[in-house]
Amino acid sequence: MDRKRSILIVGGGTAGWLAAAYLAKFLDLAKHPSLEITLLESPEIGTIGVGEGAFPTMRTTLQFLGIDETRFIRETTATFKQGIRFVDWLQTPTNGHRSHYFHPFEAPFYTEEASLVPYWLLQDERERRPFAEAVTIQNRVADARRGPKRPEEGQFTGPLNYAYHFDAGKLAAMLAERARELGVRHLDGRVTNVSLRQDGAIDSVNTAEHGPLSADLFVDCSGFHAELIGGALGAPFKSARRYLFTDRALACKRPYPDADTPLESFTVATAHPTGWTWDIGLAGARGIGTVYSSAHLDDVAAEQVLETYIGSKADAASPRLIKFDAGYREQQWVKNCVAVGLSAGFLEPLESTGVVLIEAAVSMIAELFPHNGPIDAPAKRFNALMSARFDNIITFLKLHYCLSRREEPFWRDNVDPGSIPERLKELLEQWRYRPPNRYDFILDLESFAFFNYQYILYGMEFRTDLSSGRADFPNVRAAEKLFQKIQMFGERATAELPTHRALIEQIAAAA
Ligand code: FAD
Numbered sequence: 001m002d003r004k005r006s007i008l009i010v011g012g013g014t015a016g017w018l019a020a021a022y023l024a025k026f027l028d029l030a031k032h033p034s035l036e037i038t039l040l041e042s043p044e045i046g047t048i049g050v051g052e053g054a055f056p057t058m059r060t061t062l063q064f065l066g067i068d069e070t071r072f073i074r075e076t077t078a079t080f081k082q083g084i085r086f087v088d089w090l091q092t093p094t095n096g097h098r099s100h101y102f103h104p105f106e107a108p109f110y111t112e113e114a115s116l117v118p119y120w121l122l123q124d125e126r127e128r129r130p131f132a133e134a135v136t137i138q139n140r141v142a143d144a145r146r147g148p149k150r151p152e153e154g155q156f157t158g159p160l161n162y163a164y165h166f167d168a169g170k171l172a173a174m175l176a177e178r179a180r181e182l183g184v185r186h187l188d189g190r191v192t193n194v195s196l197r198q199d200g201a202i203d204s205v206n207t208a209e210h211g212p213l214s215a216d217l218f219v220d221c222s223g224f225h226a227e228l229i230g231g232a233l234g235a236p237f238k239s240a241r242r243y244l245f246t247d248r249a250l251a252c253k254r255p256y257p258d259a260d261t262p263l264e265s266f267t268v269a270t271a272h273p274t275g276w277t278w279d280i281g282l283a284g285a286r287g288i289g290t291v292y293s294s295a296h297l298d299d300v301a302a303e304q305v306l307e308t309y310i311g312s313k314a315d316a317a318s319p320r321l322i323k324f325d326a327g328y329r330e331q332q333w334v335k336n337c338v339a340v341g342l343s344a345g346f347l348e349p350l351e352s353t354g355v356v357l358i359e360a361a362v363s364m365i366a367e368l369f370p371h372n373g374p375i376d377a378p379a380k381r382f383n384a385l386m387s388a389r390f391d392n393i394i395t396f397l398k399l400h401y402c403l404s405r406r407e408e409p410f411w412r413d414n415v416d417p418g419s420i421p422e423r424l425k426e427l428l429e430q431w432r433y434r435p436p437n438r439y440d441f442i443l444d445l446e447s448f449a450f451f452n453y454q455y456i457l458y459g460m461e462f463r464t465d466l467s468s469g470r471a472d473f474p475n476v477r478a479a480e481k482l483f484q485k486i487q488m489f490g491e492r493a494t495a496e497l498p499t500h501r502a503l504i505e506q507i508a509a510a511a
Contacts, residue, residue, distance in 0.1 A: 004034045005371065008213055010191055010205060010228060011221030012041025013048060014168060014355060015341025017175035019219050019362045021065050024182035026366035039179065040205070040213065042190040048223055048342065050251050050322065051168040052280045052287045053081060053267050053352035055447070056105050058163055059156040061359050065178055069155040074508050075174050077283040078166040080149075080265045080500060081105075082142040083132075084351070087270040090460055091405045101130060101459030102142065102266070105161040107451045108135035109486055117435045117454060119479035121466050131458035134483055140490035145262045147503035150496075151510065159493070165267065165280045165287075187213075191222070194232035201335035202228060216375050219365070220339040224324065224346075229339035235331040237345075240390075243398050243421055244326040245413065246275050246348045248299065250306050250319040251289035263501040269350065270309065273297075273408040277309045278349060283504055289319075291349055296410040324348070328390040333379035338365060345390055350400060353393050356447050360389060388445040395424045396448045396456075403460035431457060435464050 007023060009016050020039045029035055062072055072078060083104035090099040108116060120134050132139040138160050141148065149158025180186055189209035197203045204212035205228065220228035229235045241247075268279040275292035290306045297305070299321060306319055328345020332338060340361045347353060364385065368378035398421060401414035413419060420428075427440060436453040443449075457464075466473070473479075498506070 004036070005217070006036040006215040007038070007217045007219060008205065008215035009037070009039040009219040009221055010041075011223060011341070011343070012039060012172065012176065013221065013223055013341060014051060014172050014175070015223070015343075015358045016041060016219075016221035017172050017179055018061070018355075018358050019221055019340050019365070020184045021175050021179035021182060022061070022362040023366055023369075024179055024184050025065055026363075027369060029183040036185070037183070038185040038187060038213070038215070039176075040187045040189055040191070040207065040210075043188055045190065045225070047169065047172060048322070049169050050249070050287075050289065050349075051352075051354045052165050052282065053278075054163045054166065055352065055356040055359075056161050056163045057356055057359055063156050065175075067174065067178055070507055070510060072166075072174065073164075073283075073504065076164075076166040076170040077285075078164045079263055079281055079283055079504055080147055081163040081165050081267060082138050082148050082160060082265045084267045084269055085142075085264075086400070086459060087268060089269075089271045089276070089400065089404055089406075092273075092407050101455075102132040102139045103452070103455045103459065104132055104136050104138035104142065105163060106136040106138040107161075107449070108454065109137075109482065111482065114475060114479070115435075116479055116482060118466055118473050119476065119483075120458075121435065121464050122470060122473060122476075129483075132455055135486065137486055137490035137493050140487075141493050141497060142264075142266050144494040145264065145500050146494055146497040147265060147500045148497070149503070150498060151503055151506040162265075165282055167282060191227050194228060196232065199335070200233070202232060202337050216336065218337040220337055220343045221341050223342040226339065226343040228337050229329060229332065229334065229343050233334045233337055235329045235334050235339070237325070237327050238330050239325060239327040240347060240394050241326055243394050243419055244348055244401075245293040245295065245410065245419075246291045247324055247326065248294050248302065249289050249291045249322045249324070249349060250299075250302050251287070251322060252306070252310075252319040254286045254288055254310060256285065260501065262499065263504060265500040267352070271404070271406065271411075272305050272309075273406075274302075274305075274410040276350070277306070279309075283508070289349070293410055296413075328387070330387050331383055332361070332386050333376065333382045335379075336375045338379075338382065340365070344386065347390070347393055347397060350397050351393075351448075353397075353447060357386075357389065357393075360447070361386060385445065388442075389447060391421075391423075392441075392446050392448070395421050395427075396452065398424055399453065399456050400460075403457070403462055427453075428462075431462065431464055433465060
């Protein structure tokens with residue numbers, strides 16, 4: 001680094017503090033006096049405070065930042081997440097008959113010679129096990145309320161792939177502490193307005209508390225306020241409303257009835273007539289929120305949906321209403337400003353893609369950071385890669401809705417071909433004759449792999465017809481043996497792994 005470079009991050013939510021800690025660590029701030037990173041946040045505005053589910057990528061991020069897993073679990077009341085259970089997404093429950101399927105983090109089991117997926121597809125539909133149960137042991141382990149690892153296993157590793165559920169406010173506080181340790185300067189203050197230079201770049205953000213603050217690079221992490229990227233620079237917002245209809249959430253916390261109530265290690269996502277409800281088991285309480293489309297349901301009726309789910313009035317923890325527009329900015333890096341987090345875009349809470357998008361953005365900023373020369377050199381590439389990521393997530397999220405056989409208008413509207421992205425329509429057409437494959441996707445642009453698509457497709461009873469090519473899959477006996485082994489391993493793992501609650505309690509006690 002030849003000349004002094006300064007970065008000013010506006011916003012102290014998950015996006016702001018993760019960006020601060022990650023950049024400080026990656027750019028080795030403590031050892032480079034020529035670099036300066038400052039974070040400005042407004043405690044009076046506060047953070048959004050939701051976002052309780054993560055991706056397995058979070059393990060790598062925490063490890064990179066030098067945050068101990070035990071400390072993370074204790075300080076953010078975190079639990080393990082092995083996937084998502086989808087309830088009632090396939091059809092409207094009738095006469096007490098409900099459908100459900102599991103989307104685990106583990107990839108389907110495969111051997112060097114072959115994938116098990118075609119063999120599962122060729123089995124008798126009436127007799128075969130549900131897809132996730134047939135091809136991984138994780139479904140069984142999670143159903144039995146077992147954790148993905150043993151307490152004595154090393155930090156961030158275990159026999160099964162996992163992520164976490166956590167308290168978003170506590171995570172931001174923990175990241176803040178780490179960022180300050182790594183040399184980030186922290187200012188409390190509110191951006192009142194932004195001064196632009198003649199070329200349209202940001203000259204300074206102005207605050208009552210600290211006057212004008214200037215920097216080489218401004219990172220807009222101001223959440224839905226989008227003070228810099230939207231307010232000052234006017235980067236247009238691209239709506240995804242024609243594909244994704246939900247735009248409201250009502251969120252609350254519920255205590256457990258007893259201290260030893262079993263802890264689920266998956267998010268439960270239960271469909272309702274106009275959207276779905278998340279249910280996340282944290283160590284001290286459940287985080288519950290209902291997501292809906294305001295075009296199909298008003299806010300008062302939504303409270304009733306939440307109350308029906310909870311089984312009582314939301315009482316003291318009266319639910320908090322959060323409004324959002326599904327969409328993103330195609331220009332997330334404009335001149336000397338880059339947006340990260342909700343200011344860049346948000347689609348909806350399904351599949352918990354908020355933090356993974358933040359991780360993708362900050363690692364790209366860190367790796368492409370221009371130590372010399374024009375500060376906006378990475379902008380074009382960054383914008384193309386982030387836009388593709390958002391578009392691909394839209395495709396994946398829409399898959400959850402467009403295969404539903406539910407009868408209510410919200411769900412029928414979701415099945416309307418006009419609401420399905422062209423790329424998804426093309427893929428669905430191909431997947432009628434073959435399962436999703438790694439060549440369907442470009443890894444660097446994706447947050448989900450081909451097997452994530454397989455779990456949703458086959459969980460939703462999508463039909464891939466391989467019957468005319470049955471002869472191409474001659475290893476039926478070997479495959480059957482493998483299916484049996486998976487069941488056996490599942491039983492063994494269930495017997496050997498601790499319960500999820502015992503695992504969390506043991507980790508917390510060890511701390
Ligand atoms: P915020 O948390 O809103 O932080 C914004 C910051 O900017 C605050 O510090 C605020 O004080 C500051 N600020 C704003 N204006 C100013 C100003 N003028 N001056 C100074 N500071 C200012 N993501 C997941 O990964 N998993 C989930 O399960 C998930 N669920 C979600 C559910 C809902 C209903 C919603 C809406 C989002 C969910 N998300 C989820 C997304 C997740 O919440 C966000 O990605 C994450 O919290 C990052 O938020 P943020 O830091 O961008 O914004």
